[in-house]
Amino acid sequence: MIKVPTGSNASILSVGIYRATNVVPNSAIVEKIDSTDEWIQQRTGIETRRFADKNISVIDMGTAAALQAMQRAGISAEQVDVVILATITYPHQTPSGASGIATNIGAHKAAAFDLSAACAGFTYGVGLANDLVRGGTAKHVLVIGSEKISDFTNPTDRATAFIFADGAGAVVVGPSAEQGIGPTAWGSDSDQRDAITMSSWLNFKDTDAPANTIEWPDIVQEGQRVFRWAVFSVSKVGSKAIELAGITPDKLKAFVPHQANLRIIESMAKDMKLSPDVLIADDIRTNGNTSAASIPLAMDALLQAHPEMHGQLALIIGYGAGLAFAAQVIKLP
Numbered sequence: 001m002i003k004v005p006t007g008s009n010a011s012i013l014s015v016g017i018y019r020a021t022n023v024v025p026n027s028a029i030v031e032k033i034d035s036t037d038e039w040i041q042q043r044t045g046i047e048t049r050r051f052a053d054k055n056i057s058v059i060d061m062g063t064a065a066a067l068q069a070m071q072r073a074g075i076s077a078e079q080v081d082v083v084i085l086a087t088i089t090y091p092h093q094t095p096s097g098a099s100g101i102a103t104n105i106g107a108h109k110a111a112a113f114d115l116s117a118a119c120a121g122f123t124y125g126v127g128l129a130n131d132l133v134r135g136g137t138a139k140h141v142l143v144i145g146s147e148k149i150s151d152f153t154n155p156t157d158r159a160t161a162f163i164f165a166d167g168a169g170a171v172v173v174g175p176s177a178e179q180g181i182g183p184t185a186w187g188s189d190s191d192q193r194d195a196i197t198m199s200s201w202l203n204f205k206d207t208d209a210p211a212n213t214i215e216w217p218d219i220v221q222e223g224q225r226v227f228r229w230a231v232f233s234v235s236k237v238g239s240k241a242i243e244l245a246g247i248t249p250d251k252l253k254a255f256v257p258h259q260a261n262l263r264i265i266e267s268m269a270k271d272m273k274l275s276p277d278v279l280i281a282d283d284i285r286t287n288g289n290t291s292a293a294s295i296p297l298a299m300d301a302l303l304q305a306h307p308e309m310h311g312q313l314a315l316i317i318g319y320g321a322g323l324a325f326a327a328q329v330i331k332l333p
């Protein structure tokens with residue numbers, strides 16, 4: 001018989017963040033896309049977003065967020081068994097961005113890999129980390145979302161230029177007396193994978209055209225299609241996660257969804273019949289859509305503003321390109 005490892009209950013022990021330094025108001029975006037501050041605020045809730053400095057990388061931001069999460073959890077680099085980096089904007093196929101972060105934080109022997117599930121990447125990672133700790137494969141797992149989407153956004157594209165932003169967030173998932181992460185409700189509507197895309201790097205190789213005439217793989221999306229999908233389908237995933245956790249919506253104290261669009265967030269809260277007392281994260285207003293980083297960034301902002309939320313139940317939902325989605329009920333760190 002092969003020996004089976006035994007794990008423990010798992011929880012999110014801490015959250016750490018890196019906020020990109022350049023605050024960019026709508027007024028700095030609108031001219032290139034023939035838009036207005038009013039339109040952007042009305043359609044998305046975004047007032048400002050943050051872009052990283054040119055010399056700051058996905059690894060730099062992820063490292064800063066990871067170090068803060070480790071310090072808040074009170075764990076050393078040697079205690080980190082796995083580093084998972086959720087990202088779609090680390091500009092190398094290999095080695096992974098996670099291995100760069102593992103080196104930077106001193107977790108030299110940790111398992112390290114990148115996870116490509118776009119804006120669902122963080123909640124995919126939390127689900128995976130939970131199962132690794134519960135299964136006994138790891139004791140402490142760093143789940144990091146880090147994105148520099150400004151490198152992959154066309155500032156003249158009316159469907160994306162005002163939405164996306166840069167930043168990083170990280171959590172430590174580790175052992176706890178009680179279970180603090182509910183079962184993951186997840187999946188993808190993969191037949192809609194053409195709704196949000198980036199073009200292939202191979203365009204630069206398999207062509208006789210000069211490189212500077214080839215389209216950079218900027219993110220493109222069918223905004224309305226994604227909007228309709230998110231509003232129609234994703235709240236059902238949240239309801240499923242609530243059911244899987246064995247609770248009713250009235251037990252939730254906070255809702256920390258991916259920060260894609262304030263109207264999507266409000267529509268989901270309504271569909272899931274969340275109580276009006278539930279605190280709803282709205283980090284998108286000032287920080288834009290940072291893809292895999294948006295949930296930990298929004299979680300940290302909510303906890304900074306409402307320290308009474310530590311230890312309370314929250315619903316997290318990630319969703320985006322793929323079209324991938326994942327949700328859990330968690331106990332806030």
Ligand SMILES: CC(C)(COP(=O)(O)OP(=O)(O)OC[C@H]1O[C@@H](n2cnc3c(N)ncnc32)[C@H](O)[C@@H]1OP(=O)(O)O)[C@@H](O)C(=O)NCCC(=O)NCCS
Nearest residue numbers: 033034035036039043119158223224226227260261319320
């Ligand atoms: C992108 C998004 C904000 C666009 O809003 P929308 O209400 O769907 O906008 P539409 O594309 O239907 O266009 C509505 C009108 O605004 C105009 N418009 C489109 N983009 C515009 C812009 N950037 N600025 C000003 N006007 C714009 C259109 O021309 C159209 O004008 P018309 O009514 O005169 O024809 C919205 O679709 C969205 O948020 N989708 C989800 C995207 C998302 O979250 N992606 C990430 C997933 S992780």
